[in-house]
Amino acid sequence: MSKPPSLMNRYRWYEIIGIYAGIAVFLSFVLSPFVEGFLVSLKPLSQLFSSPYRFWPENGSFEAYRTMWEHVPGFGWYMFNSLFISSAITLITLILVIPASYAFARFEFRGSALLLGGFLAVKMFSGAVLLIPLFRLMRSFGLLNTYFAMIVPGVAFIIPSAIWLLRTYMMRIPKELHEAAYVDGASHFYTLRRVILPISMPGIAVVAISAFIEAYAQQFIYALTFNSKSEYMPLPVGLFAYFGRQEVVWNELMAASFVGIAPAMIAIFFMQRYLVSGLTAGAVK
Template identity: 85%
Template sequence: MSYDKTALINRYRWYELVGIYAGIALFLTFVLAPFVEGFLVSLKPLSQLFSSPYRFWPENGSFDAYFTMWDSVPGFARYIFNSFFISTIATLIVLLLVVPASYAFARFEFKGRGQLLGAFLAVNMFSGAVLLIPLFRLMRTMGVLNTYFAMIVPGVAFLIPTAIWLLRTYMMRIPRELEEAAYVDGASYFYTFRRVVLPLAMPGIAVVAITTFICAYAQQFIFALTFNSKTEYMPLPIGLFAYFGRQEVIWNELMAASFVGIAPAMIVIFFLQRYLVSGLTAGAVK
C-alpha cells in the first residue's frame, strides 16, 4: 500500500508553514546563540572583548587561545580526565543499581512501593548544597575525603531517583505476555529478566545512561570544592574556575577550555545519539 509522504505537510497553507519554520528558527536561535557567541569569544584577543562598539564577529580572530589555555592552567588535561572518569564510573554504578530496581518497581507489587517512589521523587526537590555538611561529616568519618570516591558516591545518590523513574516508565511498556510465556516454559525470574526484559529495555537503558552521564559531568563542582583539596582529583569545573584570576578573567581561554572540556561528553552523545532517539520514541506505537 503506497501513500504520499508529503500528504501531512501539504495540509498546511503557505503562511502556516512560514509560521512553523519561523518558530523553529527562533527557537534554534535562542538555543544556539550562547554556543556561537562563546566560540567567537574564544577566537577574539582579549583587547577586542571589551571594545566599543561591540563587534560580534572577531577581527583577526585566531585559535591561539586553544593553545595558550594549556599553559594558563597547568594540568588541565588531568581535570578533563577526572571529569570523564568520575562520570563514567558514576554512570556504571547507577545502571548496575537502577536496572534491577526499575524492573522490580515496574513489575512487582510490594508494601510501600508507592511511598518509596514518592520518596525518590522528593529527593530531587532538595539541592545538593542542603546536604553538604552531613555528607562532609559522613565522608570524613569514612576516611574517603580527597579521593574519587568522595565525589562519585554523592553524585550516584542524587542520580539514582531520576534514573529509576525514567527506566521504570519504559519497562512498564514492555508487554507482560512475553514474560508470562517465558514463565510457562519454565524460565526463572532471573533468566526472564536477563534474556527477555534486558534486550527489550536496551533503548531505555541507553537513554538513562546518556542522561546520567551528562548530569554526572555537570554536577561535580560543588562536591569537588567540599570533599576534595588535592589537585590530582579535581574535575573539569574546578579547572575552568582557575581561569578566573584576582585581577581579570581570561575570557577567550575560558571559552576555549569550556569547548575542549565538553568535547568528551559531546563525542559520547554523538556516537550514542541513535540509541537516545530510539529510546525516546520506542513504545510510542505499542
C-alpha cells in the first residue's frame, strides 16, 4: 500500500516558494531587531555613529560583555533578583490558577460567567493606570522596598489570562474521567491531584512559561515605582540606573540586555517540547 503524500507535497512548486518566502519575510521582521542589537554589542563605541553606517561590525569583539560587568557592579545580583521575582510570581500563579481553572472548567456555580468576564476586564487596564492605587496599597501594608511590592502586582495581573488559558485546556479533558473518579469515591481535591493534574501538565507548562516570560518582562514599571533600594532592584531597573542617567553606552547596554534575556531563552529552549504539545493538545479530541 502506497504511503499518502505529505501536506507540503500537495502544493505546487510556486506555492511552496511563496510559503517559504512569506515565512522568511515574517522572520526577518521579527528577528532583525535582535540581530541588530547583537551586532551593536560586538561593535566598538566609535563605530556605532560612524558615517556611512556599517551593518557588520569591523574588528568586532566581545569586549563589551566583559566591560559591562565592571560598569554595573551589581549586575549579577540584579539578575538574581529578576529570576527570583519571576520564579516566585510563576509559582504563586500556578498555585492559585490550577484549582481555580479546575473549578471554572468542571463546575457550574452562580456568578462564574461574571467572574470570568471580570478577569478579562482586569486585563484591559494598563498597569500604569493603577500605579497610584497600588502604591498607596503597598504603603499601607508596609510592602514598599521589598520583593513583595513587585511579586503581588505581578501575580494579580498574570492570574486572569492564566485562568482563561488553563481553563480552556481543562475543558478539553473528557468529563468521564472526573465522573469515574467521583463514582469510585474520590474527593474533588483527590481527583484534581491524581487524575486531572497529570493530564494537564502540558497546559500547565504553557501557563508556567507564559507567566515567567510576562513576569520577567513587566518588572520595570513596578520596581521603579515601589522600590528604591538597590538590593531589591531587578535587572531592567539596574540597567536603567547605570545606563540611563548621563550617557548611554550602547554596546555595553546591548551586551547586558542579551545576557539578561539569556535565562528566559534557556527556559524556553528546554520547555519548548511542553510548550508545543500544550498549545496543540486537544485539537483533535
